[in-house]
Amino acid sequence: MARQLCQRSVDMRRAYGFTLVELIVVIVIIGIIAGTVTIYVGPAIQSYLDVKRRANLTDLADGAVRGMMRDIRSAVANSINVPNDQCFELVPASMGGRYRTAPNTTWDAAANAANKTQWVNTAVDTTVFDVMALTPANTAPVAGDYVVINNQTATDVYAAASTSRSAITNVEELPAANKLGLYRLTIGALKIDTGYDNARFAIVPASQQAVFYVCSGATGVNTSGDGKGTLYRFSKYGFAQNTSCPTPTSSTPIVATKVEKCTFVYDPNSGTPTLYTGYMQLKVKLTENNQSVQILVGTHTDNTP
Known part of the structure; x- marks a missing residue:
């Protein structure tokens, strides 16, 4: 009886194994799957990586x-x-605008006009002028920035003694009540060409x-x-x-x-x-x-x- 039980136990243990033929079949199937992945899935993955x-x-x-x-x-x-x-x-300019080209004679003639208008007179060097408009809105230049007016050639703005570029030394915000303009800019002496009537200027930031x-x-x-x-x-x-x-x-x-x-x-x-x-x-x-x-x-x- 004991021998029969032992033999049955051995037979049950043998049932959990696999033959060499089964191992070879599994290896062949895995190889087929790997080949399929390489042929079909691999290029798809590579294509995805290339697109990315x-x-x-x-x-x-x-x-x-x-x-x-x-x-x-x-x-x-x-x-x-x-x-x-x-x-x-x-x-590159960070902003631009227009300057005053003529005095406000009514304001300047008033008895209380201690702060008279500052305008660009092309007959003399300009050292200060009132800004009448500035784009973008709610922006302002700062001392150290550069103003460029009437740059005609690629040489002018780069020249050491430029005839179109000058550094800003002071920026004063003008009171809205007196209607003199938005800001008053003080710059190094700049002779603006006679006949230039566009009244346009550009601001170049000192940081750039x-x-x-x-x-x-x-x-x-x-x-x-x-x-x-x-x-x-x-x-x-x-x-x-x-x-x-x-x-x-x-x-x-x-x-x-x-x-x-x-x-x-x-x-x-x-x-x-x-x-x-x-x-x-x-x-x-x-x-x-x-x-x-x-x-x-x-x-x-x-x-x-």
Whole structure:
């Protein structure tokens, strides 16, 4: 009886095992499944990763181009300088407005007019003037910013002894009750050309000054399939018109990396001679792991002083 129970126990234990044939069948099935995953699922996963990579590149390229377009559209008239198709320089304005072109004779003649109107007289140097309008609203320049008036060429605004740019030394907010204007700006002596009657001025922030975009090293892709170039944005280096692209340093702000190619083309007068509209074409190509995104856009800038 005991022998029968022992034999039955051994038989039950043997029932839980598997044969070599069963093992081989399982291995074959797993191989078939793995092959199916490799053939059908693998490319789908890789395609998803490629789409995600291109979407990220599109976002980066779009952000870089939008930033450049914003600066171009707000640039001081005739301030865009393009040494070659890998870089360009400009002077973005943060605000603009109109100044007083004639005195308020009624106010100035009044007995209580201790604070007389200050206007731009083109016959003499201007050192102070009243601001009559300013855009955007609820903004104001500060001492240290620069005022630019009647900039005719790309040379004027960058010159050390500029005939169109002057530093603001004082900003006075005028009382609304006397209707003299919004602000009174005191500037370094600036001789405004006789005959200039647009009364327009632009404000360039001291925190930025001139700006230079440089596409450095964009000469294709590296062994990893990534673009070799980098797009940089220089600022606050003063006002000095450059004849070549400056060399970036480790502290130069980066706009975009993995740049395979970029090209900047500028036409200072893309319309008729009376339109004074410049046109900048921007082409930027970013590449990562041999996946590329290229953006080609154009934007206008107002070159009317």
